[in-house]
Amino acid sequence: MREFATSGPAFDWMLKAKEQLYETEAYVSVPPALIITDARGDVWTLGFQYGPAPRGEFAFQVLRNGHLVGEFASRIEYRRGQIKIFTERGYKCWNGRSFT
Amino acid sequence: MREFCVAIGGSTLANQAVTLAFLNPASAPNPNIEFLRFWIGQSANPTSAQQRMQVVTQVSSYPTLAGFTPAKLKRSDPNASVLTSNTSGPMGSAGINATAENGGTKSIIVEDTFNVVNGGLWVPGPDERIIVPANVSATGAGLGLHLPVAPATLTNWAWGTNFREV
Numbered sequence: 001m002r003e004f005a006t007s008g009p010a011f012d013w014m015l016k017a018k019e020q021l022y023e024t025e026a027y028v029s030v031p032p033a034l035i036i037t038d039a040r041g042d043v044w045t046l047g048f049q050y051g052p053a054p055r056g057e058f059a060f061q062v063l064r065n066g067h068l069v070g071e072f073a074s075r076i077e078y079r080r081g082q083i084k085i086f087t088e089r090g091y092k093c094w095n096g097r098s099f100t
Numbered sequence: 101m102r103e104f105c106v107a108i109g110g111s112t113l114a115n116q117a118v119t120l121a122f123l124n125p126a127s128a129p130n131p132n133i134e135f136l137r138f139w140i141g142q143s144a145n146p147t148s149a150q151q152r153m154q155v156v157t158q159v160s161s162y163p164t165l166a167g168f169t170p171a172k173l174k175r176s177d178p179n180a181s182v183l184t185s186n187t188s189g190p191m192g193s194a195g196i197n198a199t200a201e202n203g204g205t206k207s208i209i210v211e212d213t214f215n216v217v218n219g220g221l222w223v224p225g226p227d228e229r230i231i232v233p234a235n236v237s238a239t240g241a242g243l244g245l246h247l248p249v250a251p252a253t254l255t256n257w258a259w260g261t262n263f264r265e266v
Contacts (some may be wrong), residue, residue: 005140022146026216032212034141047263048173049136094118098111 005029008012030076044076052088062099071099101246103136104170107260108196110143113226116152119156119163120259123170124242126182126192128234131265133183135230138245138261141219145253150213153220154206154246155230161204162242165195173262182265183184191240206246216251219258231266 013033036044047061059072062085071092075082076078083094092099106121111222113120120140125133140153167185186193186236209230216222233244 023218028215028218031221031223032214034139034221035213036218046223058223060223064212 003047013016024078026079028078036076036078036083038078039081044077044078044083046073054086054088057086069099101174102131102179102181102265103173103241103262104182104183104265105196105262106170106196107174107258108168108170109193109256109258111197111213111257111259113191113197113247113254113257114199115250115254117201117250119201119244119246120257121163121168121194121196121261122158122163122198122244123194123232123241123261124162124189124191124240125232125234127193127240128183128236130192130234132234133232133243133252134264134266135220135224135232135234135243135245135247136264138259139221140214140245140247140257142216142251142253142255142257145216145251146257147217147250147252149216149221151216151251152211152213152244152248154212154248155210155222156206157232157241158189158204158206158247159241162190162200163171163195163198163202163204163244165189166199168194168196170194170263181204184248189242191235191242192244193236194260206254209243216253221258247261 047063052060057074059074062069062071072089075086077084105184167187169185170181
């Protein structure tokens with residue numbers, strides 16, 4: 001008879017169902033994609049209002065889960081599990097709380 | 101500037117080629133319609149797949165649509181859009197999510213593809229924006245956002261366009 005561990009669940013199907021999460025593939029960029037879903041399940045996209053932009057480009061509000069994060073960017077990229085935005089001051093990375 | 105939005109989410113598409121949004125300018129001297137951006141996405145299918153999309157014009161046999169009243173982007177704008185909700189796509193109307201295409205010839209302006217899990221966003225630069233002029237004949241040209249092929253999953257689609265009356 002097979003013995004089951006008692007210190008914790010052994011199989012996923014024993015666990016309470018979790019929210020289904022989709023994580024965007026690496027190197028996807030908004031635009032032309034509409035959204036990026038990161039590993040936390042946060043959804044990133046560009047808003048409607050434009051603002052300070054990199055030279056020769058147009059930048060729009062950066063939205064995280066539909067809320068402004070206080071940045072304008074011409075694109076949002078997902079690289080190595082990290083959200084990057086291209087702004088008038090160059091690339092910035094999301095550290096979980098703000099762009100640096 | 102007077103900008104408006106036609107956008108919908110959580111929609112179920114007919115299992116066929118579908119005009120997602122159709123906007124037909126009113127007769128001159130009403131304003132022309134300048135399109136600022138288009139987007140399409142969905143939240144039902146986590147499987148990666150490419151989906152064709154088109155921006156088209158159409159002058160006759162317009163699709164059968166769900167009427168839609170454009171929303172003001174400048175909320176203090178005292179005036180509504182000249183486009184009014186209509187299910188048959190005539191001049192001066194806006195509608196979404198066609199249930200029948202009715203066979204009218206579509207002239208393709210832009211053809212592109214997007215991955216359904218990421219959606220598609222097209223923000224043309226100022227020189228690339230499509231301007232559909234106010235109509236001068238009874239069979240004016242309207243502009244549609246169109247899926248020429250039915251997607252694999254038909255539920256929970258979202259799409260929209262922002263436009264300016266100029």
